[in-house]
Amino acid sequence: MKRRAGSWLLLITLLAAWEVFCRVSGVSTLVIPAPSAVAETLWDGLTVGFLWPHIWITTLEMVLGLALGCVIGFVCGIVLGETDTLRELLWPYILASQVVPKLALGPLFIVWFGFGMTSTVVITALICFFPLLENTLTGIHHIEPQKRELFRMLRATRMQTLLRLKIPSGLPVIMAGVRVAVVLALVGAVVGEFIGGKSGLGASIIAAQGMMDSTLMFALFFVITALGMIFYQAAILAERWLLRHHIKGNQP
Amino acid sequence: MSFLTIENACFSYGEEPVVDRIDWRIEQGEFHCLVGRSGCGKTTLLKVAAGLLPPSDGSIRIQGTQIREPSALVGFVFQTPNLLEWLPVLDNILLPLSLHRTIAPSDRDRAKDLLALVGLGGLDGRYPNELSGGQQSRVAIARGLITDPLILLMDEPFAALDAMTREDLQDDLLALCATKKTTALFVTHDIAEAVYLADRVAVMEAGRIRDALAVALPRPRAADIRYSPEFSALCREARLAMDGLAA
Numbered sequence: 001m002k003r004r005a006g007s008w009l010l011l012i013t014l015l016a017a018w019e020v021f022c023r024v025s026g027v028s029t030l031v032i033p034a035p036s037a038v039a040e041t042l043w044d045g046l047t048v049g050f051l052w053p054h055i056w057i058t059t060l061e062m063v064l065g066l067a068l069g070c071v072i073g074f075v076c077g078i079v080l081g082e083t084d085t086l087r088e089l090l091w092p093y094i095l096a097s098q099v100v101p102k103l104a105l106g107p108l109f110i111v112w113f114g115f116g117m118t119s120t121v122v123i124t125a126l127i128c129f130f131p132l133l134e135n136t137l138t139g140i141h142h143i144e145p146q147k148r149e150l151f152r153m154l155r156a157t158r159m160q161t162l163l164r165l166k167i168p169s170g171l172p173v174i175m176a177g178v179r180v181a182v183v184l185a186l187v188g189a190v191v192g193e194f195i196g197g198k199s200g201l202g203a204s205i206i207a208a209q210g211m212m213d214s215t216l217m218f219a220l221f222f223v224i225t226a227l228g229m230i231f232y233q234a235a236i237l238a239e240r241w242l243l244r245h246h247i248k249g250n251q252p
Numbered sequence: 253m254s255f256l257t258i259e260n261a262c263f264s265y266g267e268e269p270v271v272d273r274i275d276w277r278i279e280q281g282e283f284h285c286l287v288g289r290s291g292c293g294k295t296t297l298l299k300v301a302a303g304l305l306p307p308s309d310g311s312i313r314i315q316g317t318q319i320r321e322p323s324a325l326v327g328f329v330f331q332t333p334n335l336l337e338w339l340p341v342l343d344n345i346l347l348p349l350s351l352h353r354t355i356a357p358s359d360r361d362r363a364k365d366l367l368a369l370v371g372l373g374g375l376d377g378r379y380p381n382e383l384s385g386g387q388q389s390r391v392a393i394a395r396g397l398i399t400d401p402l403i404l405l406m407d408e409p410f411a412a413l414d415a416m417t418r419e420d421l422q423d424d425l426l427a428l429c430a431t432k433k434t435t436a437l438f439v440t441h442d443i444a445e446a447v448y449l450a451d452r453v454a455v456m457e458a459g460r461i462r463d464a465l466a467v468a469l470p471r472p473r474a475a476d477i478r479y480s481p482e483f484s485a486l487c488r489e490a491r492l493a494m495d496g497l498a499a
Binding site: 144146147149150151152153154155156160164165168169171245246 | 299321323326328331332336339347348351352379380
């Protein structure tokens, strides 16, 4: 609790310093708006309500993209993990696709899926796909040899070994992948909107830029940060709950 | 016909044989120990006997049935407790059954009885990481016995425990095997442990059985026996055999 208090204190100090800087230096609000002005815009946006539809759209894109990417990544990880020939065949491509900047495919997706939500969801899903694929593959591959032997000794089928040993045993690694995916999903959704969104927080930033409204951009920036933190915390809580019986003292 | 017959068993990973033409017999209800230094091939021999490793030559038979792959007749206890952390104790014990059929209430009762027998009555809802090392080993033994195997093979199950806990577990294991009339083959590198537990001790070195000792100490055995001259003499004999100085 004490450490948290320190963090909050630092935040307040930084905000105060920022406020003082803006007032004393007389810097243009176009460059750096004062936090009080940002807070006011934020408050207006939330109370009058023009921010909510955008928050909702971005959240929806993020959730859909995350779910889609995670599920497909997980399933592909399992399939590749279980079939050695397929994995050997595809591994160089998987490695290559890791380094492709997925966001750079955004314009192409707009050609394929048009402006709007679909493109953003697809980009988000693509970004979330890789951490899940890689972590699932790693997770179900690094099983203690003695546990494999136990399942052999008990004459478990391949499917039983997968479902009752490999997946539960690899869950810590898989969940670490989910945590990475959650952070990337927000980046995917916001930047996806930069490229092809009609609404949403990312699209609103572009709109605010068009109006030279830096204060609104900052406000949106705070909303995005808050959204990211909520999702990240949710992922950590889900992880703790799922791994509550795995080895203790191993939590982030 | 012996209960367990190991006949001319050989196994090698490469050129060097790890298990080299081993013959060994265990009669029903007997408790045998296999001692030797690390790397002498004792664990490999145990895995061959369990059907986990195929012998390159020779055969393993239990009551005349040849063992070629893991079988329900054989219970195996590993070097580490090897429990699944995400399952409560009771489900860990029931794993050998639940992999093959649905669990009936009577199975749960049996698992609870077994848990009480290994001295952990009432802990069935706990998770492995809430147990001490000794308690985990006890759960592992219960899991090995849930299928009522004809023979229990154990691979240094107490090696990682402190001396006091190990002695408690040895006593409980002996009592359990006596109650269930389980035949057992127990691998260890601890001579005193082998002598305390066994009816017969096989001393292994470089893939061969160097010597076999009959342990004629009375049963049931209690901690006192560890300090008797007969016990010390047997330990010394085993030690000399390990060093290749058999009398």
